[in-house]
Amino acid sequence: MSSSLLADAALLANGSIDFNVSGVVDQFWRLTVDGLAYGSIYALVAVGYTLVYGVLRLINFAHSEIFMVGMFGQYIGLMVVGFSPSGNVYSEGIVLTVVYLLVAMIFGMLVSGATAVGLERIAYRPLRKRGAKPLIFLITAIGMSFVLQEFVHYVLPKFSTELGGTNAQQPIMLVRATEQFTIFGASVTNVTLVIIVAAVILAATTEILINRTKFGRGIRAVAQDPDTATLMGVSRERIIMLTFLLGGLLAGAAAMLYTLKIPNGIIYSGGFILGIKAFSAAVLGGIGNLRGALLGGLLLGLAENYGQILFGTQWRDVVAFVVLVAVLMFRPTGILGESLGRARV
Amino acid sequence: MTLSKSAAPQPKSPAPKARPKGRGIGDSLRDWWGGLSRPAQWGVGVPVIILLALLPLFPPPLLDTPGTSFSGVMAQFAMTALIAVGLNVVVGQAGLLDLGYVGFYAVGAYTVGLLTSPNSPWNQTGGWLNPSWAWIVCVPLAILVTAVSGLILGTPTLRLRGDYLAIVTLGFGEIVRLLADNLGDITNGSLGLSRIAYPRVGVSETHPDGYFSSGNLGDKNSSNLLDRANSGAWWFWLGMTLVIIVLLFVGNLERSRVGRAWVAIREDEDVAEMMGVPTFKFKLWAFMIGAGIGGMSGALYAGQVQFINPTGFNIINSMLFLCAVVIGGQGNKLGVIVGAFLIVYLPNRFMSVNISGQSLGDYKYLFYGVTLVVVMIFRPQGLFPVRQKLLAYGRTVYRAVHRTPGTAVETTGGQR
Numbered sequence: 001m002s003s004s005l006l007a008d009a010a011l012l013a014n015g016s017i018d019f020n021v022s023g024v025v026d027q028f029w030r031l032t033v034d035g036l037a038y039g040s041i042y043a044l045v046a047v048g049y050t051l052v053y054g055v056l057r058l059i060n061f062a063h064s065e066i067f068m069v070g071m072f073g074q075y076i077g078l079m080v081v082g083f084s085p086s087g088n089v090y091s092e093g094i095v096l097t098v099v100y101l102l103v104a105m106i107f108g109m110l111v112s113g114a115t116a117v118g119l120e121r122i123a124y125r126p127l128r129k130r131g132a133k134p135l136i137f138l139i140t141a142i143g144m145s146f147v148l149q150e151f152v153h154y155v156l157p158k159f160s161t162e163l164g165g166t167n168a169q170q171p172i173m174l175v176r177a178t179e180q181f182t183i184f185g186a187s188v189t190n191v192t193l194v195i196i197v198a199a200v201i202l203a204a205t206t207e208i209l210i211n212r213t214k215f216g217r218g219i220r221a222v223a224q225d226p227d228t229a230t231l232m233g234v235s236r237e238r239i240i241m242l243t244f245l246l247g248g249l250l251a252g253a254a255a256m257l258y259t260l261k262i263p264n265g266i267i268y269s270g271g272f273i274l275g276i277k278a279f280s281a282a283v284l285g286g287i288g289n290l291r292g293a294l295l296g297g298l299l300l301g302l303a304e305n306y307g308q309i310l311f312g313t314q315w316r317d318v319v320a321f322v323v324l325v326a327v328l329m330f331r332p333t334g335i336l337g338e339s340l341g342r343a344r345v
Numbered sequence: 346m347t348l349s350k351s352a353a354p355q356p357k358s359p360a361p362k363a364r365p366k367g368r369g370i371g372d373s374l375r376d377w378w379g380g381l382s383r384p385a386q387w388g389v390g391v392p393v394i395i396l397l398a399l400l401p402l403f404p405p406p407l408l409d410t411p412g413t414s415f416s417g418v419m420a421q422f423a424m425t426a427l428i429a430v431g432l433n434v435v436v437g438q439a440g441l442l443d444l445g446y447v448g449f450y451a452v453g454a455y456t457v458g459l460l461t462s463p464n465s466p467w468n469q470t471g472g473w474l475n476p477s478w479a480w481i482v483c484v485p486l487a488i489l490v491t492a493v494s495g496l497i498l499g500t501p502t503l504r505l506r507g508d509y510l511a512i513v514t515l516g517f518g519e520i521v522r523l524l525a526d527n528l529g530d531i532t533n534g535s536l537g538l539s540r541i542a543y544p545r546v547g548v549s550e551t552h553p554d555g556y557f558s559s560g561n562l563g564d565k566n567s568s569n570l571l572d573r574a575n576s577g578a579w580w581f582w583l584g585m586t587l588v589i590i591v592l593l594f595v596g597n598l599e600r601s602r603v604g605r606a607w608v609a610i611r612e613d614e615d616v617a618e619m620m621g622v623p624t625f626k627f628k629l630w631a632f633m634i635g636a637g638i639g640g641m642s643g644a645l646y647a648g649q650v651q652f653i654n655p656t657g658f659n660i661i662n663s664m665l666f667l668c669a670v671v672i673g674g675q676g677n678k679l680g681v682i683v684g685a686f687l688i689v690y691l692p693n694r695f696m697s698v699n700i701s702g703q704s705l706g707d708y709k710y711l712f713y714g715v716t717l718v719v720v721m722i723f724r725p726q727g728l729f730p731v732r733q734k735l736l737a738y739g740r741t742v743y744r745a746v747h748r749t750p751g752t753a754v755e756t757t758g759g760q761r
Contacts, residue, residue, distance in 0.1 A: 153710075
């Protein structure tokens with residue numbers, strides 16, 4: 001439906017899709033740098049989808065809300081340490097900025113991680129005990145996603161008038177975006193640098209955690225064969241909990257990076273679109289595959305950025321959805337295929 | 346229950362007293378209904394329908410919605426019931442989780458909107474369709490267009506299963522909304538299309554725009570029922586008529602080869618395929634029929650509110666429709682209608698109830714979410730679980746073979 005509509009000549013004549021190829025060529029490097037920044041945020045969230053899918057064969061639909069809650073977590077954290085997240089307030093001095101950044105990230109990670117574990121406890125564990133069908137899990141996840149959104153939307157403002165509600169939060173202006181250097185004429189700001197470097201470090205840490213540690217071996221074992229893993233003394237419940245925790249922590253970190261990029265993006269419904277994009281990224285790379293999530297995130301970020309200049313900025317979200325539909329239709333296992341469970345001892 | 350024993354003999358089903366207790370009101374009601382003969386079913390059904398139809402005219406005191414017009418709520422309920430029945434074909438019968446159902450709803454509404462609204466670029470010269478019959482022509486067109494869009498979406502995507510299918514349909518629903526939002530030259534973008542046609546019936550001195558116009562406020566003191574009804578009641582009646590027609594259609598399908606194929610696909614697609622059921626074909630059928638019903642509902646909606654814009658078709662509505670189906674009981678036609686009633690009625694009922702300055706109606710999505718989770722954990726088959734006839738026959742045969750007197754046979758009403 002989508003692709004055929006987009007390619008429909010009649011719509012092109014009437015509608016407002018323009019093919020600005022020269023724009024893409026002119027701004028290629030700028031778009032690439034920006035796309036990589038967005039892409040690394042998608043990648044971090046996508047890892048959460050991929051890990052849970054790898055272990056439980058479950059699309060954790062509420063993961064986007066875990067990300068959203070992380071944005072509010074860092075907001076609260078910054079308020080607690082005294083940074084006023086309102087208007088055009090930039091923190092003074094490099095040390096203070098770094099401290100604020102770390103506080104925001106840690107608070108985001110804590111809140112997201114706790115939410116993810118709580119979600120697993122409340123919603124998924126009872127279902128697992130009853131041996132529910134996959135669709136039941138999905139519907140429960142949708143329900144939890146409603147609950148988390150509406151909690152922030154209506155219940156949170158009851159406790160603090162500054163939090164939640166229908167409107168977006170005050171923007172967090174932590175770092176003033178200044179140009180550091182240029183690559184092929186594309187300016188790279190400090191914000192972009194922080195995002196990409198932080199994402200690479202987090203992703204590398206996760207990769208090491210999964211591939212080198214005992215806990216990681218447990219995850220891979222459960223992903224490959226839950227029953228045998230249990231027989232070998234791996235506690236399945238503990239592994240599942242830690243998987244959710246890891247995904248939640250990464251989503252919280254991504255929430256902080258996302259706010260750096262889009263300071264006024266903190267709103268109760270802010271997780272949905274990003275969650276879908278991160279899911280698209282996970283599918284694109286091959287859901288269940290850790291490196292696939294990273295690759296998919298980066299590719300999706302790039303595709304979206306080229307696409308918004310090619311078709312017009314209002315089509316930005318459409319690009320992500322079309323990529324999702326196209327990948328699922330033509331290569332459901334993604335670029336790298338499913339492999340969290342493949343033996344890499 | 347006493348009626349069921351006397352009304353009709355039930356040769357094939359086991360005697361009700363052999364059942365263990367606590368099978369729930371749904372099953373006993375179903376047994377009773379199934380035991381009635383066809384004319385008796387009509388004899389019971391028609392008065393019930395008439396009572397239901399009179400409901401918006403004489404709102405019972407406890408049931409009334411203080412905040413808004415009760416008949417308006419009932420009209421909304423009829424529309425949602427239509428959607429729930431349509432979505433039930435896809436989700437409940439065939440087991441294809443469709444999260445983008447609102448996309449079909451939108452396609453139906455926009456078909457009517459584009460053909461009849463003066464804002465539409467295809468209609469700048471006053472429209473090709475005469476307003477007196479425009480809406481009624483658009484309804485079959487809307488059904489056709491949505492069924493075709495179901496075919497277009499289903500052909501490539503129905504190879505996918507379960508979660509993946511859910512996500513693709515979610516993407517489709519969101520793409521439809523974004524197209525409606527962004528193709529401003531056609532759909533008027535976020536401003537939407539206004540002054541959409543509606544059925545012009547009963548134009549008279551007192552009703553200059555007919556019964557269905559939103560200007561028809563009804564006369565509360567009139568003894569003439571047709572005058573007493575406001576536009577909401579008229580839309581409710583129209584909606585209920587369509588629901589009954591669709592129910593008869595879907596019910597017949599369910600009892601046919603198509604319906605049995607759907608059940609087989611839902612229970613185990615691989616086995617169904619192996620037993621010679623052309624699964625893809627029947628899945629496509631389910632998708633198209635479901636889409637068509639969704640389109641019909643969209644046309645109803647467009648006519649009723651006479652204004653559509655993209656925000657009415659966001660994903661959260663899709664989830665809401667799914668709520669109706671899941672809470673009511675997937676696969677159970679009557680159940681999903683009750684589910685639709687609950688999700689439409691309860692928020693409107695509680696809209697005027699305030700807790701610390703916040704209308705309870707605002708919390709509806711919170712309650713929907715909690716309800717979804719709780720229902721899924723404690724009653725995954727919904728409030729009114731479907732008892733699958735195929736499986737029930739199998740159980741009857743099993744019981745007939747293994748009849749051990751004295752020991753109660755475990756009946757597995759909802760263990761699936």
